[in-house]
Amino acid sequence: MVAEIPFSRAVLYEEVWADPLSAVSKRYGLSDNGLRKICIKLGVPFPPVGYWAKLRSGQKVTRTPLPQHDGPTIVQAQPDLYTRRVAESEIQATHRGVIESDEARPERHIAPVADGEWRHRLIKGIAKRLNSIDQQIEVESRPRKSEAGRPKFDRVAFKVTKPGGLLDMGPAYAAIVVTPATRPRALSIADAFFVALEARGFKITLRDDCTVISCKDVVMQFRMSEMAEKSDKGVGYDGWHALGRLRITLRQHGYDRFGPPDMRARDEADGSLEEQLNELAGRLRRAVFGYEKRELARKADSEWAPREEALRQQKAWHEQMASEAAHREKVAIEAVFAEADLSEALDRRRHYLDRLEGVARERGIDVSGQSSVGLWLAWARAACDSRDPRFARVDSFTSSAVRSGSV
Template identity: 25%
Template sequence: MEFERERLFEEVWSMPMTTLAKKYGISDNGLRKICIALAIPLPQRGHWARVAAGKSVPSPQLKPHTGANQYTFYRAESAPVKSPNDDHWLAERLAFEEDPANKIVVADELLNPDKIVVGASKVLRELLALIGRSKKYEDARFEREKLPWTGVHHEYFGDNSWSNYLSRGGIIELPHDALPTRVSIESVDRALRLWDAIIKAAKNRGIKVNLVERRLRLTIREESVDLRMSEQVKPVVGKGALFPDCAFPPEDHKKKLATGALRIFICHMGEQKFEDKEGVVLEDQINILFRAIYKSIWSGRLRTLARIEDQRVKQLEDEAANQRKLEAAAREAVIADNKRRIDDLIVEADNWHRANRVRAYVSYLKDESSKIDISQDMQRWLQWAEEVVEILDPSRSRLK
């Protein structure tokens, strides 16, 4: 949008700034900045009130200035603002989850599980088998060490899976490429059934579900939240009584022990926790979990739109600043060219005066030589001098 200085001056003094700003579709503060950039005087406070009261208020004259006489205002054709349907989208989904008819039910048995749950179940079985083998090796080693020394060395082929399992308080942690789950052996089946209900409900609601490193990611409207599940542990003090099946029970100090209470975390700009509570188990909170997921998606969308808008405004400001630099450079180039032409004119005028002085001198010599006899050399010199005068006189080439 182009603003011409004289025309804008006339408009500024013909109507209030707020009215004129609405005409151009910009803020009155933005219009004020344009007027300042073009050195346009603005009406004082109360000017239009005095005009409305019928008082005669003189308008100032637009004084000449050395700056720009035009201002280019850049405005985006379509700004990515928050859609009016965003709030409606959230309200619809919250109402859907609050409707008892849409209650998410966690099955008592894991029937026809989702493929993600199938993969996690397979990994869990492998981990349980590994822990079982490790415990078997530990027990065998313990039994051998109770026997008298026979001089025969028995090589130990076990690993640390069982001891690691005990040190975590009886918690199994799935690897990073499976469902993000840390639960005890007793809670494995329940955890898988909870995951299966969540994943199926998400897909039925049009939410994209996929695994990322140590997270289950739910994506909708190009926004994502991550979920993870863990079992709450509590610190205890004990030895063999805590782990009666352990060949080498932990020493007497604080240890962690699984409690059976499960927790699900929504990871998005921090974490929200949903857990088993007295009288309310996680199975009865899945719809509440989805309501929180939708709110996180909605708030994330608003942050994304705000970030896009900030980037858009910054880009426009940068483009406008660059354009102003180009315009300023062009004005400076015009000023520099004009100064050079003036300097050239002064030099040209000086050369003209010098040529006229030489011409007058040569003319004087010719007049004087006509009164006396002069040599041929003098005649040739006078002829040469007249030619030099024509060369020195810049007006000859200027008038061609």
């Protein structure tokens, strides 16, 4: 178990204003949100959105002074939940350090441009379609009078509109789902990110109804969306409103137990999405590392898979045989019980016939074999014997013994 880390209010304040919160959190093995909670508990302010971008561009920025605080000045935190579950090898740590250093170089900085001169073909395609759809939605969203005199709207407007006014162009275009107001920024970020990744050896394609980023065995689904939340007012889509904050989600495309985990980046109070693009690119590059080792593991896994499947089928066969045997045993036992119940019921009927014969004798009625009563009693007793399973069961044993030659 990792020991608790003491966080001093004054020291933490200097750290979060010297480096982005995401960098400081990794220094301590915490998540961004975990360190943010510690800052709130200590009353430590952190830089607002856009602070680091302005600082890099040379603009004048001001640091929020450390306010008075009546709460604790030191907080103990245990980063067990945030540390890596598997310790890095020396090679992995070295490789990670090389990539992080490379991504930190000024010439490698992924800087979106907002001039509308898109460089990537997928961004050019979706930008062109969005420009045409704007006019289409505007026209088709205007209420018109139907034959019944009520306003009606064309289906197309609702086909592409998501809660909060987000537009989704579908699988034929890059997975960028944002409002028109946020579109220029979203397209500029995606354009710069795609171009930068392709320069780093990745491919950006549309595959299986989604946008895919791939390199060797790393295949991730890309989606950029604007965050929206539901308010207490309004019904349906009207109850949602967009927040203007963007996020990128990268999920493994298809199941691969050797594949990388999901990756996410989003606008935060202490750092914009633009400031996290290089970090996200670095995580993708680190995911590619160890490709040869994973291929060997997949090969071994594929060689073991047929044997594992044969064992599974063998186990399933034995379980099925055992289940069928248990079922046959159950059916046989139930048949014995049913035979016993029927035989007992027939004995009660025979007893009834004996009592009936006794009453007839007491009354002086002829019950001999030639009398009408005697003939009926003989018929009734024969009917009981014909239905009594005892005789059929004994006959079956006798027939089996004769066939086996034991009799």
